[in-house]
Amino acid sequence: MSALPPDFAQDFFGLFGLPARFQLDGAQLDAQYRALQAQVHPDKFSHLSETERRLAMQWATRVNEAYQTLRKPISRARYLLALRGVDTQEETNTAMPVDFLMAQMEWREAVEEAKQAADADALAELERRLQHEMRDFHQQLALQLDDENHYNPAAAAGTVRKLRFMEKLAEEIASAFDEIDT
Numbered sequence: 001m002s003a004l005p006p007d008f009a010q011d012f013f014g015l016f017g018l019p020a021r022f023q024l025d026g027a028q029l030d031a032q033y034r035a036l037q038a039q040v041h042p043d044k045f046s047h048l049s050e051t052e053r054r055l056a057m058q059w060a061t062r063v064n065e066a067y068q069t070l071r072k073p074i075s076r077a078r079y080l081l082a083l084r085g086v087d088t089q090e091e092t093n094t095a096m097p098v099d100f101l102m103a104q105m106e107w108r109e110a111v112e113e114a115k116q117a118a119d120a121d122a123l124a125e126l127e128r129r130l131q132h133e134m135r136d137f138h139q140q141l142a143l144q145l146d147d148e149n150h151y152n153p154a155a156a157a158g159t160v161r162k163l164r165f166m167e168k169l170a171e172e173i174a175s176a177f178d179e180i181d182t
Helices: 025-042 052-073 073-083 098-116 120-146 153-181
Strands: none
Touching: 025 052, 052 073, 073 120, 073 153, 098 120, 098 153, 120 153
16 A cells, blocks of 8 residues: 555645645646655555455545545635635635626626627626736736735635635626527
8 A cells, every 4th residue: 555645634735746826836736646646546456455455535525525625726726825824714704895896797797698699709808807806816816825025814814705706706607608608
């Protein structure tokens, strides 16, 4: 069983041998994931005892969970904050700045109008603009979480909450595309 990683309790960043930072090298994460998957894949342990096979399955599950968490910016930020003892309060703190909420309403109205008009070009433009704004928030998170001069976990938690709203808006745009394609 020596082929399995040594410490099941290590955090997801440590599991992949990466620094605990918001900004990650995606190619390095992918490479580490493939290497770990090759190391812990349950098929490699099919000839061993039930206990050893179960442990291999637990490792494979943990590696998959870690990869899924770290590869997505919002889940990576949420996880990084949790490691630092910060709760993003996404379920309990829905207070947002008025200007952000107004912008969200405008976005949703524009999506609804484009959907009603079956205007795929307008939806594509909304999607492009939303992705641009989300990248701006990702850059804010990088400063709030990685830059020691701007480190602000409370602000980062607020940024994660805003991104959660934006993710839902992206889902609404995707749904609108689906509706006008049928």
